[in-house]
Amino acid sequence: MSEQGEIDAIRTWLNREGTCLLLAPHHDVGFTDDMKQRQMEYKHHGDELVPRQQRFGQYTRSLMQGLGVPVLNQFGLRLAFVPGTDQIAPLTTNKDLDELGLLNGVTTFNFHLHLPHYALTTEDTNSVRVLATQPIDLSRPHPFTAAGNREFNSFLWIPPQGGRGGDIPLADSTIFTTLFGGTDSLGHFWRNMANLRVGV
Known part of the structure; x- marks a missing residue:
């Protein structure tokens, strides 16, 4: 768990204009006492190396809570593919909310068997913006999906507001490696992130 001193230091740093805190909590698989649900989640992602309960991102989750980031990493969801191909389904992007062009040239990230849904814990759509969802x-x-969901939140952006001058994007940690494959689209995303607010 993050300590109060860490939270205070990061909050003070984020008050500076031009700073950026990338948050990348991974999945939270099997967070239930219901063994049938754990088995269902396990069968859904299909990764035999992952136990029926595996809770990553607890440090980051405590940091987000301390900083007032209204997001919760949930589950470990398997991506959809384009029918008849080995290509993952493209992202659904909200370009009208992407003021910094972070998704310019980006159609997909990469394939991973169990990615988190970044659930919003606020109804204030100005405080956190869902830039991309994944089928x-x-x-x-x-x-x-039994609850009616067909896509999950995969890339969020919290713009500067109040006394905070820095940006806070959220994307899963596995997106920032080629271990799970890489395409030109992923390269564009990395480049966009590296150049965040350059020339803005």
């Missing part, structure tokens, strides 16, 4: 593999049952 889910609906052929594998999961409580999240």
Whole structure:
């Protein structure tokens, strides 16, 4: 868990204009006492190396809570593919909210068996913006899709507001490696992130 001194230091640093805190909490699989649900989640992602309960991102989650970031990493969801191909389904992007052009030239990230849904814990759509959602593999049952969801929040941006001058983007940690594959689209995303607010 993050300590109050760490939270205070990062909050003070984020008050500076031009700073950026990238948050990248991974999945939270099997967060339930219901063993049937744990088994369903396990069968959904299909990764035999991941146990039926694996809770990553707890440090980051405590940091987000301390900083007042209204987001919660949930589940571990398997991506959908374009039918008849080995290509992951493209992102659904909200270009009208992407003021910094972080998704310019970006159609997909990369494939990973279990990615988190970044659930919003606020109804204030100005405080946190969902820039991209990812289609889910609906052929594998999961409580999240059983509730009517077809996509999960995969890339968020919290713009500067109040006394905070820095940006806070959220994207899963596996997006920042080629271990799970890489395309020109992913390269564009990295470049956009590296140049965040350059010339703005």
